[in-house]
Structures are given as C-alpha cells and as structure tokens.
Amino acid sequence: xxxxxxxxxxxxxxxxxxxxxxxxxRVPVITIAGTNGKGSVAAYCSSILGAAGLKAGTFTSxxxxxxxxxxxxxxxxxxxxxxxxxxxxxxxxxIGADTATGASTGSGEHRISLTFFEYNALAALLIFExxxxxxxxxxxxxxxxxxxxxxxxxxxxxxxxxxxxxQEFLGSTLEDIAREKAGIFRRGVPAVLGSRDMPGVLERTAxxxxxxxxxLGREYDFAVRAGSWDYRGxxxxxxxxxxxxxxxxxxxxxxxxxxxxxxxxxxxxALSRQAISVGLTAVRxxxxxxxxxxxxxxxxxxxxxxPAAAAVLAQNLHAMPAxxxxxxxxxxxxxxxxxxxxxxxxxxxxxxxLVSTEGARGTSGAQLAARIxxxxxxxxxxxxxxxxxxxxxxxxxxxRGDRIVIFGSFHTVGPAMDWLEARGVxxxxxPREYTLPP
Numbered sequence: 320x321x322x323x324x325x326x327x328x329x330x331x332x333x334x335x336x337x338x339x340x341x342x343x344x345r346v347p348v349i350t351i352a353g354t355n356g357k358g359s360v361a362a363y364c365s366s367i368l369g370a371a372g373l374k375a376g377t378f379t380s381x382x383x384x385x386x387x388x389x390x391x392x393x394x395x396x397x398x399x400x401x402x403x404x405x406x407x408x409x410x411x412x413x414i415g416a417d418t419a420t421g422a423s424t425g426s427g428e429h430r431i432s433l434t435f436f437e438y439n440a441l442a443a444l445l446i447f448e449x450x451x452x453x454x455x456x457x458x459x460x461x462x463x464x465x466x467x468x469x470x471x472x473x474x475x476x477x478x479x480x481x482x483x484x485x486q487e488f489l490g491s492t493l494e495d496i497a498r499e500k501a502g503i504f505r506r507g508v509p510a511v512l513g514s515r516d517m518p519g520v521l522e523r524t525a526x527x528x529x530x531x532x533x534x535l536g537r538e539y540d541f542a543v544r545a546g547s548w549d550y551r552g553x554x555x556x557x558x559x560x561x562x563x564x565x566x567x568x569x570x571x572x573x574x575x576x577x578x579x580x581x582x583x584x585x586x587x588x589a590l591s592r593q594a595i596s597v598g599l600t601a602v603r604x605x606x607x608x609x610x611x612x613x614x615x616x617x618x619x620x621x622x623x624x625x626p627a628a629a630a631v632l633a634q635n636l637h638a639m640p641a642x643x644x645x646x647x648x649x650x651x652x653x654x655x656x657x658x659x660x661x662x663x664x665x666x667x668x669x670x671x672x673l674v675s676t677e678g679a680r681g682t683s684g685a686q687l688a689a690r691i692x693x694x695x696x697x698x699x700x701x702x703x704x705x706x707x708x709x710x711x712x713x714x715x716x717x718x719r720g721d722r723i724v725i726f727g728s729f730h731t732v733g734p735a736m737d738w739l740e741a742r743g744v745x746x747x748x749x750p751r752e753y754t755l756p757p
Contacts, residue, residue, distance in 0.1 A: 327465035327488060331431050335441060336470065338412040341448065343472055344455055347584050350468065352459035352500045353479030355628045356513060356573050359565055359607060360479050361458045363577035367598030368454055369394055371590050376447035378468065379458040380439060383606060383622075383733040387750065390443045392450050395753035397442075404755065405442035409433070436460050440467035449755055454588060462489050464502020475583040476503045476530075478521060479513035479576055482627035487654065494518045504530050509583045511539075513576035533579050541575040543568075550575055554582040557592060563599045566608045567635040574599060606732045608635050613744045615719030617641065620736065621726040624651055626659030632726060636667045643720035648709045650674040650731030651691075653682040660727070661694030668724065670699040670716065672709035676730045684709075706734045 349364055351357045361379055368375040374393055382388040387396035397405075413431045433441070440460070447455050459466045462485065463478070481497045489496045497518035504510045510525040511533045525532045533539055539552040548571055550557040555578065563574045581590055609620040623632040636645065647668040651657045653676075673687045682690075684702035692700065703709045713723045725735040739745035 326434050327462065329465060329467070329470050331433060332437055332441065332467055332470045335409065335412045335431055335433065336444075338415070339408060339445070341444065344448065344452075346452055346454055347474040347587055348455045348457065348471055349580055350457050350459065350471065350473035350476045350503050351479060351580075352463040352466075352477070352503050353513060354482035354484050354496070354625065355631070356479040356569065356576075357458050357477075359570060359573040359604060360477060360513065360577045360580070361456050362565070362602050362604040363563065363574050363598065364456045364580060365391075365394065366602035367577065367581060367590065367595055368456070368588070370598035370601060371588070371594035373453040373588060374450070375454045375456055376443070376450060376452045377456045377458075378440065378443035378447075380436065380460045381729050383729055384736060385750070387752070389439055390446055392446070392452070392753040395751040397446055398752040398754040401446055401753065401755050402442060405445040406438065408445055409438060409441050434467075437467045440470070444471065446755065450753075454584070459500070459503060461485050462496075462502070463500040465499070466503075469503055472505055473503065473508060474587075475509045475511065475580050476505065477511035477513055477576055477580050478503070478517070479573065480627065481514070481518055481521075482625060483656065483659075484625045484627075485654075494520050497521050498524070501525070504528055506530065509533060511576060511579045511583075513572065513579075533583075535572065535575065535579075539575065539579040541571055543571055550578050552579055552582050554585050557595065561596050561600050564602050565604055566610060567631065568638065569631050569634070606729075606736070608632065610639075611739070611744060616714070616717045617722035618739065618744060619722060619724045619726075620732055621724065622729055622732050623726050624655055624660070624728050626656055626663050629660040629663035629726075632724075633664050633667050636664075636724070641720065641722045643718055643722070644669040646670050646672070646713045646717055646721060646723045648672045648674060648706070648713050648723065648725045648731070648735060649687075650676045650684075650706065650727045651682070651687055652676055652678075652680045652728050652730070653686075654680050655728075657687055657690040658694045661691040665695050665698065668698065670701075670713075671695060672701045672703055672713050674702075674706045674709045674731060675704045676728050678730060681730065706731060707738045710735055710738045 365377045377391045390397040489499045501524035506528045510530040542549045547559040606620040606622045611618040675683045688702040
C-alpha cells in the first residue's frame with residue numbers, strides 16, 4: 320500500500336490505466352464535486368436515471384458500514400467477487416504484470432504504489448467499463464483537480480457547494496478551495512454551480528475554458544410551493560414536481576442541481592417527467608437527516624462533520640421542533656473544525672455525548688470535549704470512548720417526545736447504525752448485490 324493515506328495527483332493512476340489499456344467511457348459521465356451536498360446530488364441523478372430504465376453506475380465515498388456501498392450498478396452494491404476481480408487486475412497492473420496472463424511485462428518499472436482511495440476509484444472505473452452502462456455518476460472524493468476521479472473526462476460537471484474543509488490539502492480560503500474544485504471543469508463541457516453564493520473563481524475558470532455555465536438563480540432556478548416545487552432550467556420547465564424524498568430545505572437545492580445536470584444529457588438519454596418524479600420520490604440516502612421514530616423517541620442520523628453541514632443540520636432541526644429535549648451523540652475527526660460545528664448547533668441541543676473516533680485522524684471523546692467546550696457554553700457534556708455506550712446513555716436519558724441526534728463523522732454514524740439495528744430501531748436490510756456477468 321502507499322506510504323501516505325492521502326497523496327493527491329493523477330500521475331500514478333494514469334500509468335496504471337495505461338497498463339490496463341483503459342479508455343475514456345463513450346457514455347455520458349456526470350462528475351460531482353463540493354464540500355457538502357455532492358452525495359445527495361449523486362443520489363438524485365442515479366435515482367432518476369434508474370427510474371428512466373437506464374443502467375447507471377455510481378461511485379461515492381466514504382462508506383458508512385460496508386465497503387461495497389461505494390461502487391453500485393443500478394443501485395446494487397458491487398459484490399465481493401466483482402470487487403476482487405477489479406482489485407486483482409489493478410494489482411497486476413501495479414506490479415507491471417500482463418493484466419490478462421499475469422506474466423511480467425519485462426518493463427523493468429518499479430511497482431506503482433496506490434492509496435486506498437485510488438484503489439477505490441480504479442475499481443469503480445474497471446467495473447463500470449465492464450458493465451456496459453448507459454451513464455456514470457462519479458462523486459469526487461476530495462477537492463477536484465488532483466482527485467483520483469478527475470482522471471475521467473465528464474460530459475457535465477457540477478460543483479455543489481464550497482466550504483472550509485480539508486484546508487491542509489486544498490488551501491486556507493474559500494477561493495483556494497473553489498479553485499481546486501473547479502479543476503473538474505473541462506473545455507466546452509457544461510459546468511453546473513449548485514449554490515447561489517459561490518466564489519468567483521468558479522465562474523472565471525469556466526469562462527476561461529469556454530464551459531457553458533449554469534448558475535443557480537441565473538441559468539436555472541427552483542421555487543417551493545405548498546406540497547410541490549417548480550424547476551426552471553435551460554431546457555426543462557417542470558412545474559409541480561413532488562417534494563424530494565430526502566428531508567430538509569437544502570434538498571430542494573440539491574435536487575435542482577441534479578436536474579440542471581441531467582437536462583444537459585437531453586438528446587443522449589431519454590428522461591421523462593414521469594422518471595424525474597419517480598426518481599425524486601424514490602431516492603434513498605442514509606444518514607442525511609434520516610429520521611427514525613421509535614417508542615415516542617425520534618432518532619436523527621446525519622453525517623454533518625463540518626461547520627457548513629452543521630449549519631444545515633441546525634436549520635433542519637429548527638424546522639422540525641421537538642416536543643421535548645434534543646440530545647446529541649457526536650464524534651468528529653481530529654482535522655475537522657469541531658468548535659465551528661459546536662457553534663452552529665449550540666442553541667439546538669440540550670445535552671451532548673462526545674465520543675471517540677478511530678483511525679489515524681481519530682480523536683478521543685475527552686479531546687473532542689476540550690475542543691468543543693467553549694462553543695457549547697453551559698450545555699451539559701459527557702465524554703465517552705465508546706459509541707455504543709454513548710447511544711445507550713442518551714437513550715436511557717431520553718423521555719417520550721425527546722429526540723437523539725447522532726451526527727458527525729462517518730466513523731461515528733456507521734457504528735451508531737449498528738447499535739440502532741441491534742436494538743430493532745433500524746430495520747435490518749440485506750443489500751442487493753451486483754455481479755459482473757461471465
């Protein structure tokens with residue numbers, strides 16, 4: 320494995336893909352970047368494509384509980400056999416062996432070392448290529464310009480939002496971060512901006528490339544009505560659409576960005592109003608303000624792990640007031656702005672359980688409590704090492720009418736979902752798997 324968990328750049332991937340004799344896809348490719356919201360936009364695109372009867376591949380990251388979540392074909396997880404087939408081909412290419420026979424190519428090149436995420440991205444590309452899909456939906460992992468997914472040339476590219484996150488890799492200002500994310504734009508390829516207030520470098524980059532620009536509030540827009548909403552775009556006028564299945568006001572913005580992306584594929588893919596309506600209402604995405612009712616207590620799961628996402632979570636909590644108290648189980652990685660997250664949610668939450676997160680970027684519950692304490696003021700706090708113990712404690716404290724918000728890192732919400740499932744709060748589901756045909 321690569322000596323560094325993150326090592327941005329496309330050179331290693333290009334060499335491996337050359338050895339694999341991989342070529343750019345000949346079907347529409349949607350590439351989606353952004354600090355927050357890109358997973359939701361990817362989910363809407365995939366759901367609508369599926370409702371239209373099209374075979375779409377979707378690559379997202381990170382996963383909550385199962386690695387197979389990352390690579391899906393027609394909303395089915397790639398099977399273990401399919402994944403290991405891809406990993407085997409990648410490994411052979413890395414060591415310079417012929418990907419068909421396994422024999423050495425005799426090139427004399429040193430082994431190409433790939434990061435964990437680069438293996439993920441390459442596996443998705445190989446599986447999608449072999450699956451003969453109608454469209455690819457690719458979520459950028461981090462940044463854009465040097466992200467592994469950016470090795471693929473898109474048919475349409477979207478930047479959903481810009482916020483302060485991953486500054487150690489992307490830059491310390493919103494302009495710096497936007498410049499990196501604008502790296503997914505291509506010459507002459509439509510560029511969709513998914514928020515109304517975006518750094519100017521995105522528009523300037525698109526203009527320099529001659530990329531047709533689609534800005535929310537300018538080239539496309541939406542309006543929410545009682546029980547429905549309207550979309551107006553460059554090609555589509557869609558009044559009285561059903562509300563998206565994902566909760567929260569921000570989801571209208573994300574759904575509109577997805578429609579702005581998809582309408583650029585008109586003429587290549589058949590997407591009816593019926594497919595759009597079905598896709599909006601059928602979309603599923605766990606842990607994005609996911610609400611679960613159980614015995615008079617409401618559980619809310621959300622992977623909000625930076626201040627901008629926490630502000631959206633706070634907005635959603637205010638819009639759905641509880642009869643009783645709001646309790647929180649929260650875990651945030653060491654390199655995130657925990658104080659900013661706490662400040663965004665301080666007036667929403669009555670009592671906090673702060674938990675440890677695992678891995679190289681993890682932190683203890685006590686360390687998180689120390690980082691977030693000033694932002695929370697006089698709110699009651701408890702620092703615990705174990706996520707299940709924190710969920711137990713919050714559940715024991717909750718009375719009818721209370722709600723428990725479990726949020727923060729994927730490393731927190733994923734294990735909490737295991738806890739909910741073990742107690743029958745969250746239904747057990749067996750994922751549908753996709754296996755490559757012989």
